[in-house]
Amino acid sequence: MDPRIFAFLCGLTLVSVMVAIYSHLCTKAGKLRGPLILFLFLTASGLYGFVTRVHFEPVSIDEQTAMIDAWIVIYMLAVSIPLIAALFVGFITGRVHRVLARWKNNSKQLGDKTAQADYQSTMDQLLPKPRGKLSEKRALNDLTWLRVGGPADYLFQPADIEDLQHFMKELPADVVIFPMGVGSNLIVRDGGLRAVVIRLGRGFNGISVEGNTVTAGAAALDAHVARKAADAGVDLTFLRTIPGSIGGAVRMNAGCYGSYTADVLRKATIVTRQGEVLDLTPEDLNFRYRQSDLPDGAVLISATFEGSSGDPEELHARMAAQLQKRDETQPTKDRSAGSTFRNPAGFSSTGRADDVHDLKAWKVIDDAGMRGASLGGAQMSPKHSNFLINTGTATAADLEGLGEEVRKKVYETSGITLEWEIMRIGDPLKE
Ligand SMILES: Cc1cc2nc3c(=O)[nH]c(=O)nc-3n(C[C@H](O)[C@H](O)[C@H](O)COP(=O)(O)OP(=O)(O)OC[C@H]3O[C@@H](n4cnc5c(N)ncnc54)[C@H](O)[C@@H]3O)c2cc1C
Numbered sequence: 226m227d228p229r230i231f232a233f234l235c236g237l238t239l240v241s242v243m244v245a246i247y248s249h250l251c252t253k254a255g256k257l258r259g260p261l262i263l264f265l266f267l268t269a270s271g272l273y274g275f276v277t278r279v280h281f282e283p284v285s286i287d288e289q290t291a292m293i294d295a296w297i298v299i300y301m302l303a304v305s306i307p308l309i310a311a312l313f314v315g316f317i318t319g320r321v322h323r324v325l326a327r328w329k330n331n332s333k334q335l336g337d338k339t340a341q342a343d344y345q346s347t348m349d350q351l352l353p354k355p356r357g358k359l360s361e362k363r364a365l366n367d368l369t370w371l372r373v374g375g376p377a378d379y380l381f382q383p384a385d386i387e388d389l390q391h392f393m394k395e396l397p398a399d400v401v402i403f404p405m406g407v408g409s410n411l412i413v414r415d416g417g418l419r420a421v422v423i424r425l426g427r428g429f430n431g432i433s434v435e436g437n438t439v440t441a442g443a444a445a446l447d448a449h450v451a452r453k454a455a456d457a458g459v460d461l462t463f464l465r466t467i468p469g470s471i472g473g474a475v476r477m478n479a480g481c482y483g484s485y486t487a488d489v490l491r492k493a494t495i496v497t498r499q500g501e502v503l504d505l506t507p508e509d510l511n512f513r514y515r516q517s518d519l520p521d522g523a524v525l526i527s528a529t530f531e532g533s534s535g536d537p538e539e540l541h542a543r544m545a546a547q548l549q550k551r552d553e554t555q556p557t558k559d560r561s562a563g564s565t566f567r568n569p570a571g572f573s574s575t576g577r578a579d580d581v582h583d584l585k586a587w588k589v590i591d592d593a594g595m596r597g598a599s600l601g602g603a604q605m606s607p608k609h610s611n612f613l614i615n616t617g618t619a620t621a622a623d624l625e626g627l628g629e630e631v632r633k634k635v636y637e638t639s640g641i642t643l644e645w646e647i648m649r650i651g652d653p654l655k656e
Contacts (some may be wrong), residue, residue, distance in 0.1 A: 239422060240303045248311030260308055267304045271296060338548060342422065345521050348378065352421075353395035357384040365413045367404065368424065370468065371562050371613075373621040375651060376420040379402070385428040386502065386526060393524070395498025402498070403650065404524040406473030410562050413534025414621045416652035423524055425472065436458060438491070440529045443472030447479065449531075455540035459532040465544040466551050468563075472525045478512045478595070482547060487512035491523070492529040498522030556606040560615040565605075565628055565642040566590075587611040593634040600627035613647070625649055 242268075249258040287471045318352040352359065363380035366372050383389035396402070400513040403421040404645045405411070425444035432450055441450045451465035463484035467474065474486050475493050490512075494503045497520055510517040519525065551557050566586040590596065596610035604621030605627065613624055632643045 236298060237302055241307045244304060245311055247306030248308050262312065264304060264308050268300070271300055271304075272274070278431050312591070323429055333617065347469075348400075351397050351400070352379065353392050355383060355392045356379065356388045357392075358382040363422070365405075365418065365422065366510050369408030369411050369413055369562075370560060371408075371412060371586075371615050371619070371621075371624060372560050372617060373415065373615060373624060374411075375415045375417025375654065377418040377420060379421040381423050382426050383428065384471070386496065388428075389423070389425075389496050389524065389526070390500040390502065392500075393496055393498060393522075396500070402522050402524075404472065404476075406443075406470035406476075407468070408478055409467075410622060410623050410646075410648055411470045412471060412562065412624055412647055413655035414651035415651065418651040425470075425526070429526055437534060438529060439533050440527060441471045442476075443525045445469065445471050446654055447474050449604045451544060452541075454532055455535070455537055455544065456528075458537050458540070460535040461530055461532045461541055461652070462535075462540055462544050462547065466547050471528050475510070475525055475528050476517055476519060477515050478517050479515075485512070485530045487517075489530040489532055489581065490528060493525055494527045494529075495519065495523040495525050501618050502526070502617075527598050554609060556608045556614055559606060559612070561606065561612045561649045564611050564646045565613040566611060566632075569641045584641075585611070586643060589639050589643070590631055593631070593638040595631045595634050598631065600630060603627040605631060619650075620654075621649075622653060 244263065247263065285350055320519055322348030349361075358381070360380045360382075361377070362376045364376045365374035365380075368374075376469060381392060391516060393402075401418045404423045405424075406424075425442070427444070429442040429444040430449075432439065432445050432453045432455060434440075437459050439450060439454045439459055439461060440456075447464040447467045447469055450471060451461045451463075454461040455465075463480060464474065464483050466481060467478070467479045469479060472477065475490060476487050477502075480486060482490075487507060487510075490507050490510070493510060495503050495505060498504055503520075503523075505519075510519070566585065568586050569584050569589060590605065590610040595605050597607040598605045599616070602616050603626070604614050604616050605625035606614045615624065628645065628647075635641055635643050
């Protein structure tokens with residue numbers, strides 16, 4: 226064989242092997258852009274070489290035909306066949322599917338963004354114009370105790386009751402609202418909340434005491450209510466160590482040390498989704514363990530409690546002792562949302578003051594070896610294993626993921642299915 230043809234074939238084989246290896250490595254890594262650019266580059270440079278050769282050095286028709294034939298063979302051997310072979314292997318191993326799925330997902334996200342923009346502009350037209358503060362795309366992380374959470378579509382902080390009523394009345398009925406307290410029992414997921422979050426502030430935090438009856442706005446903090454009641458000789462001491470608001474206390478039937486909101490509540494006042502002010506009785510609220518029934522979309526604006534009489538000094542001393550007990554047994558300095566899981570089913574508190582439960586969530590978590598377990602910035606507190614804490618860098622996905630891992634481990638070790646006590650709301654972050 227002519228040594229020049231031999232050298233040429235060797236060179237061609239080398240190029241084709243290199244193209245094949247490169248294309249294969251790229252598809253294996255899930256990157257198709259490299260081989261495609263190489264493909265276009267080699268095609269374009271081949272065409273360019275061919276055209277300039279014919280253009281600058283006129284050749285006969287026969288020679289042109291021979292060149293075209295040669296070019297096709299070279300092109301097929303060096304570019305097309307190795308590339309197609311690499312892509313074929315990619316398809317068989319599923320790599321290409323993955324890349325295509327990612328592209329599809331990207332265009333879906335683009336579609337989602339367009340849909341979101343459409344939704345936003347429609348909402349801008351539909352939302353009533355309140356006197357209070359209405360913020361768009363408001364991050365919720367700084368409004369929750371765990372310091373996690375993506376944005377709410379809107380956050381509304383009404384100026385007063387009339388403002389809230391007007392807003393609720395004018396708000397289209399299909400817009401979801403989520404009333405929020407101080408976020409001490411919430412994990413808001415990283416993708417945020419597709420809703421109008423309503424958070425009550427200054428116009429809703431008044432506290433008044435008359436005899437043994439204490440009326441508090443829904444935004445008043447439980448601790449303030451307990452202290453003010455104690456000053457007046459009324460025992461609502463159990464509220465002192467619960468870090469939520471009165472709205473959250475009624476909704477969650479908050480309680481501790483054997484007392485529950487259900488035990489002392491006499492009346493709850495709400496603004497309905499239609500904007501009407503309505504009084505509810507304890508029976509209407511149907512209190513259960515960490516739960517009560519509020520009409521759909523209603524916002525609680527105030528609650529009236531009746532406590533037993535007590536000596537103010539003695540009530541304050543009791544609260545100080547309870548605080549101290551909390552500090553000794555719970556990670557009160559860490560970012561948490563209180564108890565993560567209910568005490569196991571069959572052993573759960575019913576909400577009655579005389580209720581005693583034998584099997585504690587912290588015990589089964591300990592038995593599963595999950596005290597101190599962590600995921601990302603989330604940790605099951607070494608101090609109290611039923612407290613899920615944000616050590617500083619946790620995302621909602623870390624916290625929820627760790628909680629789910631704990632549930633799985635507890636189930637594996639004891640056959641018990643733990644139920645979340647912390648409410649988890651919103652959407653996970655899209656990939
Ligand atoms: C360190 C720590 C200790 C805790 N200890 C206890 C404890 O001993 N006992 C206990 O019961 N809980 C405890 N918790 C949990 C939490 O404090 C309570 O559940 C509290 O009642 C939640 O109130 P919130 O205002 O933070 O409500 P959020 O967490 O903001 O919301 C909780 C629920 O209440 C609803 N809600 C809030 N405000 C309103 C409103 N105005 N109208 C309608 N719905 C409303 C929300 O929609 C949501 O469904 C603890 C939490 C922490 C962080």
